Amino acid sequence: MGPPGAGKGTQGALLARRHGIPRYATGDLLREARREGTALGREAQRYMNAGELVPDDVILGMMREKLSSEEADGGFLLDGFPRTVAQVEGLDALLSDLGREIDAIVSLEVADEEIVRRLSSRRVCAECGRVASAGAECHELCQDCGNGLKRRADDEPETVRRRLEVYREETAPVLEWYERSDTPVRKVCGGGSVEDVQARIIEAMAS
Numbered sequence: 437m438g439p440p441g442a443g444k445g446t447q448g449a450l451l452a453r454r455h456g457i458p459r460y461a462t463g464d465l466l467r468e469a470r471r472e473g474t475a476l477g478r479e480a481q482r483y484m485n486a487g488e489l490v491p492d493d494v495i496l497g498m499m500r501e502k503l504s505s506e507e508a509d510g511g512f513l514l515d516g517f518p519r520t521v522a523q524v525e526g527l528d529a530l531l532s533d534l535g536r537e538i539d540a541i542v543s544l545e546v547a548d549e550e551i552v553r554r555l556s557s558r559r560v561c562a563e564c565g566r567v568a569s570a571g572a573e574c575h576e577l578c579q580d581c582g583n584g585l586k587r588r589a590d591d592e593p594e595t596v597r598r599r600l601e602v603y604r605e606e607t608a609p610v611l612e613w614y615e616r617s618d619t620p621v622r623k624v625c626g627g628g629s630v631e632d633v634q635a636r637i638i639e640a641m642a643s
């Protein structure tokens with residue numbers, strides 16, 4: 437968990453690779469559906485471009501399919517989900533049906549100024565969705581597929597402000613909910629280099 441731009445995708449990908457498990461990132465799944473032009477992608481687009489959350493039933497339907505798949509049998513990492521208390525309740529019911537549980541929550545803590553700085557310089561590949569780090573890579577082509585990089589529509593400053601508000605209104609209560617539950621919550625500082633943050637997460641998970 438963590439606010440927009442906290443590094444969930446960056447750290448989640450490293451952690452999933454380290455453990456050899458799939459990473460289910462609701463934002464990535466929605467963008468993929470949008471690129472493919474599916475009904476789900478078209479429905480999600482207007483919410484995403486405005487910095488609003490996609491309706492809970494859409495998200496829960498998508499995640500039910502992922503978590504019930506064989507690929508998830510050996511464990512999985514959730515990135516950007518659950519994001520509302522209704523999603524927590526839906527996830528709880530789903531996990532109970534599947535006889536599974538969440539081992540731990542990692543929450544990345546990053547100051548708003550750093551978030552605005554990171555998101556204003558983030559570029560993504562319009563074709564495959566690869567995230568390019570800020571700086572040197574900005575004006576180059578995607579290193580995976582060779583297509584052009586562009587700014588995510590929801591990384592415009594006004595939309596980032598709205599996403600931060602939505603995080604505080606809708607998602608911060610999710611963290612509070614988990615803090616009152618038996619699931620361990622590890623708050624990790626998301627500042628500094630990607631490697632430093634990864635090391636902090638590994639240490640926090642080990643405890």
Ligand code: AP5
Binds near residue numbers: 445554559
């Ligand atoms: P989503 O794609 O999940 O967006 P987000 O939560 O706002 O998170 P971001 O992807 O912007 O950031 P991140 O934390 O993954 O950071 P990243 O690693 O990329 O969701 C988008 C939209 O989809 C939502 O607004 C909503 O509409 C919808 N949606 C998704 N899930 C939903 C749900 N469950 N319910 C309802 N709606 C949902 O890093 C950011 C940048 O910083 C990158 O450029 C990266 O290279 C750089 N960076 C990372 N780490 C560092 C570091 N340590 N130092 C310097 N730069 C760094």
